[in-house]
Amino acid sequence: MTAVSEVLTRSVLQVFNEADADRRAELIAATYAPDVVFHDPEGTVTGREAFAAKVAELLAGTGGLPFALRRPVQASAGLGVASWALGPAGQPPVATGTDVALVEDGLITTMWTLLDG
Numbered sequence: 066m067t068a069v070s071e072v073l074t075r076s077v078l079q080v081f082n083e084a085d086a087d088r089r090a091e092l093i094a095a096t097y098a099p100d101v102v103f104h105d106p107e108g109t110v111t112g113r114e115a116f117a118a119k120v121a122e123l124l125a126g127t128g129g130l131p132f133a134l135r136r137p138v139q140a141s142a143g144l145g146v147a148s149w150a151l152g153p154a155g156q157p158p159v160a161t162g163t164d165v166a167l168v169e170d171g172l173i174t175t176m177w178t179l180l181d182g
Contacts, residue, residue: 069140069168072096073147076173077164081120081132081149093117098172105178127151130159143168 075096083089093113102109103116110119135148145166152158166176
């Protein structure tokens with residue numbers, strides 16, 4: 066697995082599934098650049114602290130449902146694409162989407178989240 070696919074896999078499977086705020090902060094520091102820019106349909110935030118607040122808000126609204134990858138991360142020349150699903154294992158997902166990320170020096174610098182339908 067390349068560095069790009071590893072970091073994007075960690076983003077989906079670990080950062081967005083971590084309920085403990087302290088552990089999540091450690092994962093964010095290992096996954097995202099200090100000045101990360103994160104775009105989603107609700108807007109844009111900049112920096113790890115703002116990103117951490119955004120993830121905490123999202124997790125508070127998921128009811129503990131896990132994020133999973135729908136297929137292996139695609140990666141090429143510092144760009145990664147991760148298709149994910151939110152929902153209980155073995156059941157239809159309640160939401161699906163795609164994260165597109167730029168990775169430099171092993172950290173996500175910019176990420177866009179696109180929601181399906």
